[in-house]
Amino acid sequence: MNRSAKSSIETSTAYLFLLAALLFAVFPTFWILSTSVKTRADIFAIPPTWLFTPTFEHFQNVLTDFPFGKFFFNSLIVSTTTTIVAIALGSPTAYAFARYTFRGSKDLSFWILSLRMAPPIAFILPLYILMSNLKLLDTQLALIIVDLTFALPIVVWIMIGFFQSIPRELEESALVDGSSRLGVFWRIVLPLSLPGLWTTAVISFIFCWNEFLYALILTGSNARTLPVAISAFNTQRGILWGEMGAASVIAILPVLMFATFVHRHFVKGLTLGAVKG
Amino acid sequence: MTAKRDYFPLFLIAPTVVYLFLVVIYPMVYSLYLSTTNFDLSSGVQSFIAVENYLEILRDAEFFESLGITLTLTATTVSCSLLIGLGLALILNRYTKGRIVILPLLLTPMMLTPVVIGLMWAMMYNADYGVFSYLFGLLGFERRSLIGDPSTALLSVIVTDIWQWTPFMMILLLSGLQSLPQEPYEAAQIDGASKLQTTRFITLPMLMPTIMVAVIFRTLDAIKIFDIVYTLTAGGPGIATEVVSLFIYRTGFRFFHMGYATALSWVLLAVTIVISQVYIKLIRTV
Numbered sequence: 001m002n003r004s005a006k007s008s009i010e011t012s013t014a015y016l017f018l019l020a021a022l023l024f025a026v027f028p029t030f031w032i033l034s035t036s037v038k039t040r041a042d043i044f045a046i047p048p049t050w051l052f053t054p055t056f057e058h059f060q061n062v063l064t065d066f067p068f069g070k071f072f073f074n075s076l077i078v079s080t081t082t083t084i085v086a087i088a089l090g091s092p093t094a095y096a097f098a099r100y101t102f103r104g105s106k107d108l109s110f111w112i113l114s115l116r117m118a119p120p121i122a123f124i125l126p127l128y129i130l131m132s133n134l135k136l137l138d139t140q141l142a143l144i145i146v147d148l149t150f151a152l153p154i155v156v157w158i159m160i161g162f163f164q165s166i167p168r169e170l171e172e173s174a175l176v177d178g179s180s181r182l183g184v185f186w187r188i189v190l191p192l193s194l195p196g197l198w199t200t201a202v203i204s205f206i207f208c209w210n211e212f213l214y215a216l217i218l219t220g221s222n223a224r225t226l227p228v229a230i231s232a233f234n235t236q237r238g239i240l241w242g243e244m245g246a247a248s249v250i251a252i253l254p255v256l257m258f259a260t261f262v263h264r265h266f267v268k269g270l271t272l273g274a275v276k277g
Numbered sequence: 278m279t280a281k282r283d284y285f286p287l288f289l290i291a292p293t294v295v296y297l298f299l300v301v302i303y304p305m306v307y308s309l310y311l312s313t314t315n316f317d318l319s320s321g322v323q324s325f326i327a328v329e330n331y332l333e334i335l336r337d338a339e340f341f342e343s344l345g346i347t348l349t350l351t352a353t354t355v356s357c358s359l360l361i362g363l364g365l366a367l368i369l370n371r372y373t374k375g376r377i378v379i380l381p382l383l384l385t386p387m388m389l390t391p392v393v394i395g396l397m398w399a400m401m402y403n404a405d406y407g408v409f410s411y412l413f414g415l416l417g418f419e420r421r422s423l424i425g426d427p428s429t430a431l432l433s434v435i436v437t438d439i440w441q442w443t444p445f446m447m448i449l450l451l452s453g454l455q456s457l458p459q460e461p462y463e464a465a466q467i468d469g470a471s472k473l474q475t476t477r478f479i480t481l482p483m484l485m486p487t488i489m490v491a492v493i494f495r496t497l498d499a500i501k502i503f504d505i506v507y508t509l510t511a512g513g514p515g516i517a518t519e520v521v522s523l524f525i526y527r528t529g530f531r532f533f534h535m536g537y538a539t540a541l542s543w544v545l546l547a548v549t550i551v552i553s554q555v556y557i558k559l560i561r562t563v
Contacts, residue, residue: 035400121525146300259385
């Protein structure tokens with residue numbers, strides 16, 4: 001076998017693998033999207049229907065029969081507020097870690113990293129009792145307070161990387177010109193880091209948006225978020241698949257929209273910047 | 278030398294550190310205290326019983342069962358997603374044509390809401406109307422619920438978890454591959470090494486630190502798995518898929534044994550710390 005024939009076989013095998021992986025990766029998401037716009041008859045048809053006339057009745061049902069508008073709003077408020085607070089508190093912290101070494105700075109930054117590793121169930125048991133004592137159960141505030149325990153470390157660790165990539169010379173020349181260090185951070189560093197801030201905010205938002213365990217334990221009918229509301233659908237009875245599909249699509253749509261912009265940086269959110277994404 | 282202490286960085290980090298300290302350390306101390314009591318959430322009974330909870334854990338067969346399930350799940354999902362992810366990363370690193378379209382599609386699963394992932398896989402695994410059991414039927418297998426059968430339930434959870442997290446392995450390893458130095462490859466080419474040899478003796482050893490980081494993060498995440506299991510199987514059938522986090526959740530919030538649940542969560546925390554320490558030792562040796 002000559003060299004070019006061998007390499008063309010290799011290439012086709014490689015792309016065959018990629019195609020298989022692609023089908024496996026995309027199919028479940030495609031299936032939930034299609035379930036959400038199928039009629040009841042099409043959903044339970046055997047063999048499954050691949051071509052059908054789409055219907056939006058399930059989306060209507062989800063928004064009228066169940067208060068999914070309210071759950072969506074709860075998720076939006078909690079995720080947005082948590083992200084804003086995390087950025088406001090976390091980015092100065094990240095800047096300090098990126099630019100200064102002081103006694104204990106290594107230990108402190110590692111401690112913040114280690115919060116990401118601990119099992120959330122260990123945090124939530126005592127926090128539940130504290131929130132209950134503070135009469136904060138089933139409020140958005142309680143969820144925001146608790147969500148910050150993972151959103152803050154995410155923001156700090158991703159922003160350290162962004163701040164380190166800004167050349168120091170700009171800050172030094174501004175200091176020579178008589179700006180204060182806080183002024184340099186506010187007027188020079190932050191504007192330069194705007195793309196990084198946006199990326200970080202989106203990643204923090206997605207983490208809050210997807211969060212389930214804390215919301216399950218801390219919220220009731222009032223502050224319930226989308227994931228908790230969706231988890232209440234029972235698949236075994238199998239009667240509400242269309243509604244389940246529609247609610248799922250409502251929950252994953254914002255993520256799908258953002259995904260294309262941040263997918264590579266998203267890994268930094270998971271590894272807290274331990275690897276360059 | 279008397280360097281004046283610089284308070285500016287402390288001023289910048291103070292809000293974050295104080296906040297995290299209050300919301301993490303204080304509850305953890307409280308939780309440690311609770312674990313020495315028999316605090317019951319429904320009756321409000323609370324008296325000091327020292328290490329009785331921890332002794333009880335040692336006798337608790339269901340806890341060890343769920344620990345075994347969690348570790349099986351973790352070992353399987355981490356090794357499978359590492360192998361598949363590594364394969365895909367190697368392919369994507371060499372064959373770049375179409376990557377700009379393929380990559381975002383491949384990466385989507387890791388960003389989706391885990392609760393939704395659990396539900397959509399539950400639909401697909403369903404015995405009567407699920408697309409998987411239909412496809413299995415076409416292949417001549419008996420149509421059955423993959424998540425309703427104790428012998429396949431854990432495997433179904435594992436497949437779903439692999440589906441969500443292989444992209445994470447893949448993108449980490451691909452980034453690692455792209456940042457490897459080129460010189461060793463040029464040397465290998467001059468020496469006439471085959472592609473397989475190059476991968477085995479140059480790429481993999483150089484990629485080892487990235488592989489270790491990916492494995493650590495994936496392991497520590499898999500150990501605390503909750504969302505997918507909660508919506509996919511709810512720990513069932515029986516306790517066939519009851520992972521530790523779910524077991525603790527049930528103990529605390531279904532049976533209200535809060536004292537015992539906090540003791541369990543400290544044991545889980547200890548397991549997590551031991552595993553991460555082992556990994557850190559391993560990293561130092563590669």
